[in-house]
Amino acid sequence: MTVFPMRLNAKPVAGVIFISLLALITLAISANAADTSRSANVSGDSSFLEHHVISELNLARTHPRQYASNLMELRKHFRGTELRRPGNVVIVTKEGVPAVDEAITFLKSAKPLSPLKLSRGMSRGARDHVNEQGPAGVTGHDSNDGSKPWDRASRYGKWQKTIGENISYGSDDARMVVMGLIMDDGVPDRGHRKNIFNPEFHVVGVACGPHSVYGTMCVITFAGGYEERP
Numbered sequence: 001m002t003v004f005p006m007r008l009n010a011k012p013v014a015g016v017i018f019i020s021l022l023a024l025i026t027l028a029i030s031a032n033a034a035d036t037s038r039s040a041n042v043s044g045d046s047s048f049l050e051h052h053v054i055s056e057l058n059l060a061r062t063h064p065r066q067y068a069s070n071l072m073e074l075r076k077h078f079r080g081t082e083l084r085r086p087g088n089v090v091i092v093t094k095e096g097v098p099a100v101d102e103a104i105t106f107l108k109s110a111k112p113l114s115p116l117k118l119s120r121g122m123s124r125g126a127r128d129h130v131n132e133q134g135p136a137g138v139t140g141h142d143s144n145d146g147s148k149p150w151d152r153a154s155r156y157g158k159w160q161k162t163i164g165e166n167i168s169y170g171s172d173d174a175r176m177v178v179m180g181l182i183m184d185d186g187v188p189d190r191g192h193r194k195n196i197f198n199p200e201f202h203v204v205g206v207a208c209g210p211h212s213v214y215g216t217m218c219v220i221t222f223a224g225g226y227e228e229r230p
Contacts, residue, residue: 049208050123052174053218057196057204058115060107060178064197068107071179075100094186103183106193113199119226121156122205126219128152129167130209137213139169149221153205161224164195169214177218200224 060067077085081096093099129152132143141149149165168177181192195201201222208218 047208049172049174049216049218050206053177053206053208053220054116054118054204056174056178057220060182060196061113062115064107064110064112067182068104070175071100071104071107071183074179075104096185099183099185103193107182110197113197114202116204116222117202119157119203119205119223119228121228122153122159122203122221122223122226123207124156124205125149125152125154126165126205126207126221127209128155129219130207130217134209134211134217137211139167139214141165141167153221153223153226157229158227159223160226162198162200163224164198164201164222166192166195166220166222167217168220169211169217171218172208172216181220195220195222198222 074083074085075097077083078097078100081093083091083093129143129149133139143152150159150163153159153163166181168181171177171180178196181196184190184193201224203223203226205221205223205226206218208216211217
C-alpha cells in the first residue's frame, strides 16, 4: 500500500490518494465560499450503484450508531492488516483492525445528521469527471483542463457556502465504498469521513462508472446548498 499526499494550489484544501493491493483508492477534497445555503431537489435518474451509494451515505449520516454494526461485521473478516471476506480477493490495508475500531468508536458517538438531497447539476459535474478519468485510467481531483470539483459543479448551477469531494476507485459495492470512506485507512486526517459527516453539507452529487485501471470509480460531491441551473 502507498499513500500519496496531494498539495493543491487553490483555496484551503486537503486531499489524499490511498492505494491498497486491490487498487482501492479514495480521495477527499474540500473548500469554502461565503454564500447562502439552499437545498436541491431529488433527481430520479441515478444508476443502480449511484442510488445505493446515496442510500448508504444517508443511512450512515442519519443513523451512525446503527451503521457501526456494519463495520463490526466487517471487522470479523480482518486478519491483522488483511481483509479476508469469503469469496472476495484479499485486501491488504495499512492500518487494519485499529482503523476499523476507530471508525466504530466514531460512529457510536456521532450525532445523527439530516440526509443529503441529491442534486442533478452536481451529479452532472461528477459525471463529467467519471467520463474523463474512466477511459483514461487516471486518478485525481483535477480535470485535464485544470478544473477543480467546484468548477465542475459550477457548470450546471451554483454551489453554496461550502463544497467537498470524495472519489473512490476499485469497488462496485455501495456499502464497501461508503464503509471504506468512513474507515479512511491510511488517511491521517480522515478527510473522507469528515466530508460524509460534515453538518454543513446538505446536498450531494454522485456519479459512478467504469475505470480502465481500477474497474469502477465513484465521484461524490458535497455542498452546503445548490441552485440548479434551469
